[in-house]
Amino acid sequence: MIDLTTEFGRAVERHLKFEHVIWLTTVDSHLTPQPRPVWFLWEYDTILIFSQPGAFKVKHIRQHPRVALHFNTDDTGDKHVMVITGEASIDANGVTPHQVPAYLEKYRSGIADLNMTPEAFNAEYATLIRITPSELRGWE
Numbered sequence: 001m002i003d004l005t006t007e008f009g010r011a012v013e014r015h016l017k018f019e020h021v022i023w024l025t026t027v028d029s030h031l032t033p034q035p036r037p038v039w040f041l042w043e044y045d046t047i048l049i050f051s052q053p054g055a056f057k058v059k060h061i062r063q064h065p066r067v068a069l070h071f072n073t074d075d076t077g078d079k080h081v082m083v084i085t086g087e088a089s090i091d092a093n094g095v096t097p098h099q100v101p102a103y104l105e106k107y108r109s110g111i112a113d114l115n116m117t118p119e120a121f122n123a124e125y126a127t128l129i130r131i132t133p134s135e136l137r138g139w140e
Helices: 007-018 056-063 101-113 118-124
Strands: 022-027 033-038 041-043 046-051 066-070 081-091 127-139
Touching: 007 041, 007 081, 007 127, 022 056, 033 056, 041 101, 056 081, 056 127, 066 127, 101 118
Parallel strands: none
Antiparallel strands: 022 033, 022 066, 041 046, 046 127, 066 081, 081 127
16 A cells, blocks of 8 residues: 655645546566556555456556556646556456446546447446555655
8 A cells, every 4th residue: 555645645646536647567478568558547545447358458467467657747737756566456357437437437538539438438448457556656
């Protein structure tokens, strides 16, 4: 579990609550890091990511469940560098996007931008990746 009670932790928590994209880094079969931007939801003490079942990130996590996550930084806003590491699992009995109202609300316009209905998104992105953060580091 990561500490979100410090000043830095509160900044991280703001990003977890309000950012729309987080970078997920998995490790492939050659042990090469594979970063990719993903949609996510901070729920209680875990990060939820919905994926297509055949995506490489799902395969990578099954082989190597340790992952890293980070947010973009820019010169105009919050310049914190935030790196979260943790354990990912593929939750075979997990919820689907339509069962998480906060996720659908957060990404309603993004789903529409993909020319998908929430039902079509739910069918295509039906694999739940659940990440339990264990370490937080960063700086400004």
